[in-house]
Amino acid sequence: MNKYLFFFIFLVSFFKTQSQENRSFLYATVKDKIGPVINAHILNKNTKQGTFTNENGEFRILAKNNDSLQISFVGYETSIFNIEIKYFGIQKTIFELLKTNYELDEVNIKHNNLLGYLSADSKNIKTEKKINAKTLKLPYAGSRIMTPAERRLRTASGGFGIHPLLNWISGRTKRLKKLKMIEDLELKINQIKNTYHLQIIKELDINETDIYRFIYYCESDKNFTKAYNSSDINMIRFLKNKAESFKKLNPENYN
Template identity: 40%
Template sequence: MVKKLLTIFVFFVTFTTLSQETKILLSGKVIDSLGIVKNANIINRQTNQGTFSSDDGRFRIFVSEGDSLQISTVQHITKKIRITKTIKDLKSITVTLKQNTYVLDAFDLKRNDLMGRLTADLKGVPRSRKDSLLSKVLDFSNINFKQKDPTIDAVVKAKPPIVNTVPNSFGGAGAGAKIPFRDSERLWALRKKLERKKQFPYKIMSELGEKFFFEKLKIPVDHYFHFLEYCNPLGVEELHKENKILELIKIFQKESVPYLKIIKKE
């Protein structure tokens, strides 16, 4: 008889423990007096698993009966909720948070005996000793700017004329000199060509896709740029400029075979 009672008791305890440990996916919503609360931090304190409320204030988290949820944000007072059997059976919960009020430390407005009026307080504010010294150093009231220094003029006149040694440029060209139209046009074309060459690997990747190069052609990711340089003598950049994509694909498919053999030997 005792053994039967003991068996029943152990079975009851085991069943109760298992029922409590059974996890469910709890759906919830976080709100306050103004409406929904997004980006609230929800943590199950028993499992240390957490999530965030979405833009419409909703969240989902695994819980068991007896677990404790902690809901917190910067703007609200932290709230803790214990998962009861009722909440577990409903599989849904709405959490209402209270706004948090921050109180700043008091500070003294009468530290310099100010009255609160700008015109009156400016006269009473103590001046820094550094400010007074700086004003003396920067005092130009006694300087006659119309008077010229003959020594400076002599030094300027004694300087030799600047000789322009740059070919195909105008005499006396300085920082503000203009580049001839033909040269500027040529430089612009060169800059445009270099920019197109720089952007080619990224454009062709976005157009043909990663699967084409890394799965179909089996080009290793770290050899992608090297493979394009390998194909460059065949005019792949010009073909791309002329929008001849089919010809580009044929070249890449054909050249990938010998290229893979080369890098395999290396």
């Protein structure tokens, strides 16, 4: 059994090495019309290997002529670029992402006494008793439903036998962990956007078109997780402090 397992591992390593043959590191930068895009996801669709941009929007990835790079980021259109020989030259390669236009659904506004400020409105909001599986005390009520990325990762790495080992050797488990990290980040970003949208625009005076860039800028701060897991008041204070530095970095939009 050990002899066959060793032979299988050798074959996997051999084919993985062959797939990277004739590929070199491509160094490039991802930007939008304003500046670098941080934490953008880069995927070589030919090798299925990916990476992320750093704080300067820079990245490196193994590629060769005619490979296809997929670059994605929340709030931007996912773009696919065909790799050319010139991208490996001395001249700096820049890939530009375009903003996604979001259209809000029409809503009916009911009369209320809310002011639009979280610190004051949170005291005046009246909630109705919800009727759901948890309040009805049904079996397994309240259990958190796994996301698609969590289900795929659990299937690939859970249990016993040869399959978890094969997924680890082939790199599939590692790729699924990265996808889960991306999914977790997108969930946080959208939650911040949905919860504090009004405060970010009215109180912090951030442009509507800059909301996602601003939130991702906040997420890159080492204190973001602490503020995210804290109270609403602490989160608003954190966003307020970051808004001041964000505006200084973008003086052309915030005079």
